[in-house]
Amino acid sequence: MLQKALEIQLKCAEFGFDWPDAAPVFDKILEEIDEVKAEVNATEPQQHKIEDEVGDLLFAVVNLSRHLHINPDLALAKATEKFCKRFALVQTFAANESLELKNLSAEELEILWQKAKLSLIQADKVSEEAG
Structure with missing residues (x-):
């Protein structure tokens, strides 16, 4: 699945839908971590919401690896x-x-x-x- 996420990101980048470099991706990862924490620490945590946020975090990490020219599956x-x-x-x-x-x-x-x-x-x- 990491490879599929990478392929989707590469296609989007061809259309110009991309971060300019790795720097804002770090910020996005921190934002996604905060969102995971918020769902985990919610008064009534919901597994599907936590799963969504963890997925967003993983997608952002794949994006970072792409910007750093690292194969996420290999890493x-x-x-x-x-x-x-x-x-x-x-x-x-x-x-x-x-x-x-x-x-x-x-x-x-x-x-x-x-x-x-x-x-x-x-x-x-x-x-x-x-x-």
């Missing part, structure tokens, strides 16, 4: 892969300390997450230096 695939690697390390670190993730506090989980992140960054540096 999301890389982010997902990076997350999976980090989470696998978090699980390994927890298992090495005989910890169950579901029993850890948010702070303890964040410590493991940062440890995994640092470990992968260091591994990438070693790989780059060797390569």
Whole structure:
């Protein structure tokens, strides 16, 4: 679906219906985040309204990626892969300390997450230096 959003935005840009550059798209993303928050924090949150606003946010992020010459599908695939690697390390670190993730506090989980992140960054540096 990210690709479809990108294709629609490219077609609209051909007709001149486009932001001049990435700067106003950042503002649009912040506006969409505020709208998501408003729906989530409404007195009676409605799932369909939240879904609409999250969709608008995703559409704006695709627009930003287009302006930055980034393929949104590829960027999301890389982010997902990076997350999976980090989470696998978090699980390994927890298992090495005989910890169950579901029993850890948010702070303890964040410590493991940062440890995994640092470990992968260091591994990438070693790989780059060797390569």
